Amino acid sequence: MDERTRQFVVSAFQNYYSTADIKLPPDFTSREWGFIEFTSGQDTFMKRHRAFGSEGELHDYLRGIGPAHAYYSVAYYEYPGAPKMKEKNWLKADLIFDIDSDHLPGGINSYADMLEKGKRETLKLLEFLMDDFGFREEQVHAVFSGGRGYHFHISEESVLSLGSAERREIVDYVSSKGLNLEKIFSKKDISGDAGAESAKMSVFPSEDEGGWGGRINRYLISYLSSIAKDEDAVKILSGFKGIGKTTAEKLVDTFKDESRVAALKKGKMDALGGIKKDILMTIVNQGVEQMAACVDEPVTADIKRLIRLPGSLHGKSGMKVTALSIDELETFEPLNDAVVFGDKSVKIKVIKPFAVQMKGKDLMVEEGIQEVPEYAAIYLMCRGVAEYGR
Known part of the structure; x- marks a missing residue:
């Protein structure tokens, strides 16, 4: 990013922060804060170990600096501004989950496709958090990262003291890591006639059972019942390894x-x-693969992690790190709803061809001088494929 571009983008970010209504995390004065600023060179670095004593102080900082990225610690510290981690005195930490869309298995056709795929994965994780772990909607705070994925923040007292190992176990559970499917199917003793030996009946979890057992029952029955209604059902099922026509x-x-x-x-x-x-x-394995949630384990396990501040802007896209209710999450369209800049025309110099879909429009730019809406100009400059004016 050259200096003229940096100045333009920083000014746009500062203008945003001058009016933005940013809700701060619980007990924000006990958090460590970190920021990455826009630079006119290739090198970037984080300024961290910051602490703020009031909302006004933090908002003034955002308005004054217009940072590319703003973060706060999932941890609560006694001395959050201490320059060394060992001096901060860790107290507790929020439980955080990160779905990074470009780390998901399978192909991706476009940025919009990647974000939609990430949202579907996020909704899968939400099912685990609510159905299996018992969190209520108001306890799970969803956030679009402003870039490639979604976060969940949980600040309930019941999770704050969990260590890294316990948090990894949660990730293992939702991702099906270590799931022993042999234990899903078992034999149960049943009584025979008087004087006769007990018999054994094959059983597997009922649909009402908690955890993976109930999930597998519901998947198996739903999947096979649906196929049974298809006129090509026998052909479809015969396509599975080990399943013949009979x-x-x-x-x-x-x-x-x-x-x-x-x-x-x-x-x-x-x-x-x-x-x-x-x-x-064979079918159960397919179901487990489809139901498991792909979560970034190091993020959840790190009890001192810095996470993006909801309401801030993402310096690689210019889009808003957007806090969402669960109802809003399902209908959220990031390439429209997280775009905060306007439509006024801005002249840019495109360094290399680029295509993106924003605000319902397919934007394709070629090398050279172009005029595009402000939201697109900032996105392209943040992506490093365009410079301001010329």
Whole structure:
């Protein structure tokens, strides 16, 4: 970023911060703060170990500096402004989750596609947090990072004292790491006639069971019941490894039978009529892969992590780090809703061709002098593919 571009972008960020209503995190005076400023060279560095005693002091800093990135610690410290970590005296830390869209498996066609994929993954994680861990909507605070993904912030007293190891276990759980599927299927003793030996019945978790067991039951029944209604059901099921035509036909018959489906929902595997567990495991493995949430484990495990300040701007996009309610998350469109700059025309020099979709428009720019809306100009300058004016 050259100096003229830096000055233009910093001025735009300062103007934003002059009117922005930024809600600060709980007990913000106990947090360490860090900032990265725009520079006219290639080198950037973080100014950290800052502490603020009032909202006004912090807001004045943001307005005065117009930082490229603003962060605060997930940790609460006794002395947050101490220059060395060992001097801060760690007290507790929020529980944070990070979904980084460009780290997700599978291909990506565009920035918009990447962000949509990240939101779907975020909603999967939300299901775990609410259904499996029992958090309520108002306890889980969603944030669009302003760049490539989403965060969840949880500041409930029950999680603040968790150490790194416990936080890693949570990530392992939601990502299915270490999940032993063999334990999902088991044998249960049932009583026989008087004087006869006990028999064993094949069982697996009921749909109402908590954790992965109930999830797998619901997935298996929903998935196979849906396929059974398809006119090509036998062909579809025969495409799975280990499932031949005869077994596929048995599965279709089973999942068309409401009484057997009802028994399966209760965990009674005998309703499958002799279909082997190994055959189901192929479908279960697919389900686990689809249901597991891909979370950035180092972020969650780091109890001294710096995380982006909601309401601040992201220096690589110019978009707002946006706090969202759970209802807002589902309908949130980052390339429209997180764009804060206006439509006035700005002249830029495009360094290399670039394409992006913002505010419902497909923007494609070629090398050379161009005039584009301010929001697009700032995005392109922050991305390093354009310079201000000429």
